[in-house]
Amino acid sequence: MATVRDILKALDVITGGRVITDSFGYGGANPFVVTKTSGIPGKAVTELPGLVWGDPDMPVKKVAVMMTLTESAIELAGATGIDCLIAHHPIAEGSNTGGVTARDYFNLYHLAVFELHEAFHGLHPGIAWIHGSCAKHVNIRFGGVPGKIVWYGNALPEVETLGDLLNRIDTIMGTDIESRVLTSERQIRGCTEIHETSIAARAKIFVGTPDNKLGKTITVFPHTGFSAEDLEKAYAEYPEANTVVCTISRPLPGDPLVKKAEELGLNLIAGNSHALEILENGIPLAWALRLQIPELDIHIFRERMVSLPLDHCGCTHIENYGETMARNYLPKPKTE
Template sequence: MTNEALSQTCPTVADVVAALDGLTGGRVTSSEGNDNPWVISKDSGIPGKAVTERPGLVWGSPDKPVRRLAVAMTITEHHIELAYASGVDAIVAHHPIADAASSGGVALADYLSLYGVAVLECHEAFHGLHPGMAHLHGHRPFYVDPAYGGVHGLVVMVGRPLPGVTTVGDVLARLDAGLERSLDRRILDGERAARQCADLVDSATAPGMRVLAGDAEAPLGEVVLHAFPHTGFGEKQFSQMLAEYPAISTVIFSISAAAADTPVVASAAARGLNVLVGSTHASEIFENGLPLAFGLSALLPNVDVVLFRDRVVSIPINSVGTGALREYGHLMAQEHLLPRAEAVRARAAATTVAATPLSNSEQAG
């Protein structure tokens, strides 16, 4: 069947864009003057690494039929390859999409055109639309700001504990059950056994879920501050939040984690507040991605919606494979890479010797 015939029988990329626009309350197509306020550039000042996120269609034809749609957090070449291999016509990514970074180091258009995969993104435009993050952590927010202090992406929430969630330990137990982390632990145990490597760790289970100040039995108190350190939330923002909401008694960090010795944690601990780390970025595909996926599925009932979940595994190099892979790695390093490194060191040493001036006695000799 031709694309033209398919477009008459099933939804298209344009329909996916319209569904995204509806779910975000018009943020995909909204504008103030001629600019959409949700088109946001991010720049750390690292040369050449800035990126601009544009909610909606990034690449692909609006007329392309969509029979299977994937929802992902951060697109890489793995997602593009999986999409093509599993019959996915379009991917909706939460995080901004960028040339090379999202496509195996090559031009994004070339990679996507090769497989005919359309990609869409919806990041800041999706923030603050549902209380799922707070719900999973056991509180109901009464204040949410997706751009605290005017900084896009610096999300903060202030809420009150849900009934039955009274201690720090209750929050961690609720998360463990709600995110079904026992399944991730079983998967990890199975891979450790298959690889015969007890030192294997993964991104689904290693980070997060710990108490930084206080203890598991400590009461949460009446007001909870929920923040995300990777967005730039630090001691300055914490002090400002306490000034605005002095009843805060517990601080929850999620998606990312502050270290126990950072100023913001020390400041909270000195005030007698509880500080805990909840969920991590590995679970955001459930926290934000799953509501988006179910929303899209409801609006596009003829589309098969799937979730692309990332799981990064750390394997000691001497446990990779069963022998052949390690032999390959050793061979390439020993015969091709290390000789180059030795040559570079030799040239550097020769240059150093040539540049060293002779002492008076050496000149006299």
């Protein structure tokens, strides 16, 4: 039977030696041990690619691959016999463990937990491929900033226009299935004002028309801090580009990044949102692990975030419960 140690070795092979396998990885020798901070006191997190928690000798039968660890994921693991969780995004005490210590929650369900994030970035050209490009070059530290990723590439022969790209993304990501699921939920709950991320943040054209040529592309990730100034620099490096593809996240209409694309004469298209990275990066990782350790039972933990109006957030009983608790126990402003 495979062990936690076997999974660690497999991830090290998959990432080309980027994970921490010994104590030297904590001392600055591993460039993928990166601290992320916005300067908010006490909220910085350090990425530790590799084993975050667990006994290296523990046997593992069932693994779940996910993007972000949450209490819902931990509970699902405990209820379905998962031994090991592999999260893409970094794990922090409390934030990713329902407000309690990771030690107590992970030990409760006998879980081993890994994280990868920056250590997995740039290893395959899949995100560019989904977005219609054959990647020629990737920079995972654009401007010297870890995680600020930029892809340069050429449009695939079968993706000639921006309209072709929208159709391609919808087909590959199974947008029709997600749309039908959302329609069913709206019907079951009797509420048309339910929204779900993969549909609400669907691929769309910001600058250009469906008939415009996709051409040579610069693929960027705005949530990494990629700015209008960065686009100007990227375009200077790749002046033959026709289109900016924003993926994982997208600017809002009127954002300086959108205006800069217009100024430079570039199309700008918003591709997949972060909600779909579990398919873009999670599934390739899961398959790579299966190819190394075929006996593992591997599952994908896919998040589905929906918004519901307060008056339609559950059944009548729970809605009444919420109002009763608020009226009877939670203080109201004093009136003069």
